[in-house]
Amino acid sequence: MTWTAEKIKITITGYFIFPTFSFLSLIIFLKNFISVMGDLQIKKSATVYDAVIVGSGAGGGMAGYVLANAGLKVLMLEAGPFFDPKKDSLQLKWPWESPRRGAGSTRAFGDFDAAYGGWTLDGEPYTTKDETDFQWFRSRMLGGKTNHWGRISLRMGPDDFKSHHIDGLTEDWPISYDDIKPFYDKVDRLIGIYGTVEGLPNEPDGIFLPPPKPKLNELFIKKGAEKAGVKVIAGRGSVLTEALPGNKDRGACFYCGQCSRSCKVYGDFSASSCLVIPAIKTGNLTVIPNAMAREVITGKDGLAKAVSYVSKDDMQEYQVQGKVIILGASACESARILLNSKSAIHSGGLANSSGVVGKYLHDSTGMGMGGFLPQLLDRKRYNEDGLGSLHIYSPWWLDNKKLDFPRGYHIEFGGGMGMPSYGFGRGIQNMNGLVPDKNGNKKEAGGFGLSLKDDYRRFFGTRVGMAGRGTAIAYESNYCEIDPDTVDKYGIPVLRFHYKWSDAEIKQAKHMQETFTEILHNMGAIMTSKTQGPETNYGLEAPGRIIHEVGTVRMGDDPKKSALNKYCQAHDCKNLFVADAAPFVQQGDKNATWTILALSMRTAEYIVEQRGKFNI
Amino acid sequence: MNRRESLKAIGLSAASAALLQGCKEETVKKENAAEPVKAETGRQAFEVERNNQLKAQTFFTDHEMKTITVLADMIIPADDKSGSASDAKVPEFIEFIVKDIPEHQVPMRGGLRWIDMQCLNRYGKTFRESDSNQQLELVNEIAFPLKAKPEMKAGVAFFNRMRDLTASGFFTTEMGFKDLGYVGNVANKWQGVPKDVLAQYGFADDKI
Numbered sequence: 063m064t065w066t067a068e069k070i071k072i073t074i075t076g077y078f079i080f081p082t083f084s085f086l087s088l089i090i091f092l093k094n095f096i097s098v099m100g101d102l103q104i105k106k107s108a109t110v111y112d113a114v115i116v117g118s119g120a121g122g123g124m125a126g127y128v129l130a131n132a133g134l135k136v137l138m139l140e141a142g143p144f145f146d147p148k149k150d151s152l153q154l155k156w157p158w159e160s161p162r163r164g165a166g167s168t169r170a171f172g173d174f175d176a177a178y179g180g181w182t183l184d185g186e187p188y189t190t191k192d193e194t195d196f197q198w199f200r201s202r203m204l205g206g207k208t209n210h211w212g213r214i215s216l217r218m219g220p221d222d223f224k225s226h227h228i229d230g231l232t233e234d235w236p237i238s239y240d241d242i243k244p245f246y247d248k249v250d251r252l253i254g255i256y257g258t259v260e261g262l263p264n265e266p267d268g269i270f271l272p273p274p275k276p277k278l279n280e281l282f283i284k285k286g287a288e289k290a291g292v293k294v295i296a297g298r299g300s301v302l303t304e305a306l307p308g309n310k311d312r313g314a315c316f317y318c319g320q321c322s323r324s325c326k327v328y329g330d331f332s333a334s335s336c337l338v339i340p341a342i343k344t345g346n347l348t349v350i351p352n353a354m355a356r357e358v359i360t361g362k363d364g365l366a367k368a369v370s371y372v373s374k375d376d377m378q379e380y381q382v383q384g385k386v387i388i389l390g391a392s393a394c395e396s397a398r399i400l401l402n403s404k405s406a407i408h409s410g411g412l413a414n415s416s417g418v419v420g421k422y423l424h425d426s427t428g429m430g431m432g433g434f435l436p437q438l439l440d441r442k443r444y445n446e447d448g449l450g451s452l453h454i455y456s457p458w459w460l461d462n463k464k465l466d467f468p469r470g471y472h473i474e475f476g477g478g479m480g481m482p483s484y485g486f487g488r489g490i491q492n493m494n495g496l497v498p499d500k501n502g503n504k505k506e507a508g509g510f511g512l513s514l515k516d517d518y519r520r521f522f523g524t525r526v527g528m529a530g531r532g533t534a535i536a537y538e539s540n541y542c543e544i545d546p547d548t549v550d551k552y553g554i555p556v557l558r559f560h561y562k563w564s565d566a567e568i569k570q571a572k573h574m575q576e577t578f579t580e581i582l583h584n585m586g587a588i589m590t591s592k593t594q595g596p597e598t599n600y601g602l603e604a605p606g607r608i609i610h611e612v613g614t615v616r617m618g619d620d621p622k623k624s625a626l627n628k629y630c631q632a633h634d635c636k637n638l639f640v641a642d643a644a645p646f647v648q649q650g651d652k653n654a655t656w657t658i659l660a661l662s663m664r665t666a667e668y669i670v671e672q673r674g675k676f677n678i
Numbered sequence: 679m680n681r682r683e684s685l686k687a688i689g690l691s692a693a694s695a696a697l698l699q700g701c702k703e704e705t706v707k708k709e710n711a712a713e714p715v716k717a718e719t720g721r722q723a724f725e726v727e728r729n730n731q732l733k734a735q736t737f738f739t740d741h742e743m744k745t746i747t748v749l750a751d752m753i754i755p756a757d758d759k760s761g762s763a764s765d766a767k768v769p770e771f772i773e774f775i776v777k778d779i780p781e782h783q784v785p786m787r788g789g790l791r792w793i794d795m796q797c798l799n800r801y802g803k804t805f806r807e808s809d810s811n812q813q814l815e816l817v818n819e820i821a822f823p824l825k826a827k828p829e830m831k832a833g834v835a836f837f838n839r840m841r842d843l844t845a846s847g848f849f850t851t852e853m854g855f856k857d858l859g860y861v862g863n864v865a866n867k868w869q870g871v872p873k874d875v876l877a878q879y880g881f882a883d884d885k886i
Binding site: 143150152156164167178277281282316318319437438442443444445446447479480481484485486487490491506507508510512518522 | 719724725733753817838845846847849850857865866867870871872875878881
């Protein structure tokens with residue numbers, strides 16, 4: 063790749079820049095920059111890639127994988143550092159290997175969690191208005207949020223893609239389940255997923271590896287749920303419970319239960335291990351880490367020409383050119399890039415003549431409850447780590463026509479003798495007074511000394527928890543936009559969020575609370591969660607908290623009402639594509655990742671096909 | 679049987695066993711509280727730097743640390759199964775965690791002073807200088823939230839926090855793991871709940 067700027071000319075060879083970058087050239091590189099400091103300039107690469115992809119998560123990673131394997135020369139920009147789980151994962155570490163014993167002081171989900179980034183990033187603010195409490199999780203690293211996610215891999219069903227007929231509240235996707243099914247199938251085979259064939263109408267089956275057996279607490283959950291009329295089936299997750307047929311680069315799961323730390327043997331799906339790193343090996347994909355995309359540059363013809371970025375390594379400005387530009391920066395970040403990509407032709411931001419970019423933002427609903435099972439006090443010890451995704455779950459089981467809220471939710475369950483870390487035994491004074499002691503005597507809550515020490519042992523492994531993840535309605539009135547007053551430390555205007563839950567989500571959360579209470583009661587659990595009322599939306603989490611935010615650059619057949627066509631190609635700019643969760647029209651209760659992967663694969667195959675026809 | 683063979687014997691695929699074998703040996707190293715670390719694989723530079731900065735700082739006074747030690751050992755004393763909180767270096771953990779999670783600082787410092795003032799007024803001595811019967815008397819008044827007198831609520835809140843931090847600090851050590859009987863965090867093949875346990879809870883006949 064050749065970089066040009068007024069005073070310097072540097073050549074970097076190799077398809078993967080930083081590891082192959084010699085120390086000497088780094089010094090020369092830096093010296094040159096130091097010599098031109100003071101007159102900041104934009105370094106433009108002369109290379110024109112077949113495609114430039116922004117983002118390396120599920121969406122960007124899949125697009126890179128498909129295009130590199132099809133022989134295209136692809137450049138991928140990632141806003142964070144390179145990350146290879148084989149080397150960088152903190153899997154199998156013990157809590158005492160962390161001075162904070164795994165507490166989440168610098169990593170939101172704990173000190174060993176794989177995700178760099180979090181709810182707030184130093185120097186990269188976002189703002190809210192109208193008393194919105196929207197929380198935006200960003201993972202700046204190779205693989206993005208796929209490093210730490212729950213590996214819960216659910217297909218959306220026919221009624222999720224075409225949901226308008228249910229109650230008129232939501233809009234249909236321009237594609238149906240049948241359009242995307244072949245891609246879900248290919249994703250299943252390429253990446254691997256476990257589950258059971260159930261034949262449920264709106265929970266399509268996949269090509270499954272065997273699921274893990276339930277843990278003890280989950281057997282109690284199953285009984286309690288079924289008594290409440292809630293169907294419980296095997297979980298569906300992208301973890302290799304067996305070797306993946308035809309794949310020699312990935313090992314099978316060895317049941318440490320730590321998928322969220324990312325897997326050193328590539329036994330689960332991370333975009334890094336399963337997509338980006340294999341794509342690099344084709345020789346066709348180059349990754350530039352620590353490259354924070356600023357905007358997409360368009361030409362006089364209105365087509366996308368280049369991506370402008372700031373390097374976090376040297377704080378210099380760069381532009382890289384692509385025949386096709388693909389945004390996979392995450393739903394909100396991709397919307398931000400488009401809205402910041404203003405030009406004479408695209409005056410309201412790129413791909414935004416409809417004005418929909420940033421709108422229809424929606425995150426899954428979330429509400430969780432827990433308790434403990436007194437029948438499991440003093441339980442026998444054995445290794446119950448299991449795998450780090452769902453062992454069992456409940457797909458939506460009711461008919462909303464008979465309920466006071468329009469759409470459903472699924473339930474994720476957990477509990478058992480997991481590895482202790484910071485927070486172990488917290489709040490025991492809220493538990494140990496609720497059950498008799500070993501001799502059957504009433505016990506005073508709290509305490510200290512030998513009897514308390516024994517309580518910690520007694521209660522180990524008795525906890526159960528359940529969380530609902532439900533459909534939130536995509537409203538035009540929930541959106542992110544550019545905050546005209548605020549820039550981040552790179553000078554890039556930031557996002558401002560406006561989001562309000564409606565009755566549809568709040569009443570759904572109320573139903574979750576009632577259901578979970580009944581399940582916990584049925585299984586003989588003692589609840590430790592407090593019952594919540596309307597003042598806290600019945601425990602409904604703030605939007606953004608579930609990290610399933612989607613919908614901000616939605617697809618559709620009508621260019622007046624959508625930014626992208628049914629191949630996630632911008633109506634206004636035919637060589638611009640979006641490959642993350644931004645194109646979602648309306649999310650079902652299913653976690654977004656498997657649909658991001660299938661959509662991105664479909665988009666990438668379309669790009670290859672259109673190139674063949676010289677259309678782009 | 680070497681490590682790789684034993685990993686295979688428990689049902690791991692050859693690929694997983696080989697990969698794990700390679701990565702495990704380099705990662706086993708103990709956290710040394712005192713020594714600054716230059717870099718750590720998988721850690722961002724700011725994390726390493728922050729840890730070093732925190733370790734170089736001191737929050738609690740000598741008197742406060744001694745008080746914390748007395749309280750932690752009252753909460754988790756030694757018994758025939760394992761050592762005490764201070765044997766597991768819980769006070770050192772508490773010193774670190776209040777620097778790491780600053781919202782602990784005011785309640786901990788203030789709570790320690792609160793119990794000292796209680797003891798000074800009652801016994802003319804600080805908590806740690808009071809005799810063990812006096813210490814017991816005070817702790818009994820703040821360790822049981824539901825029966826504590828209203829004027830002792832501040833002490834209850836402090837003791838709840840102290841109890842939580844002591845449990846976190848103790849049960850996240852090798853000593854705590856052995857005490858608890860946690861046997862995971864190793865490569866294995868999960869094959870479901872053991873048969874005897876299924877039978878114990880009445881699941882023997884269920885189709886699982």
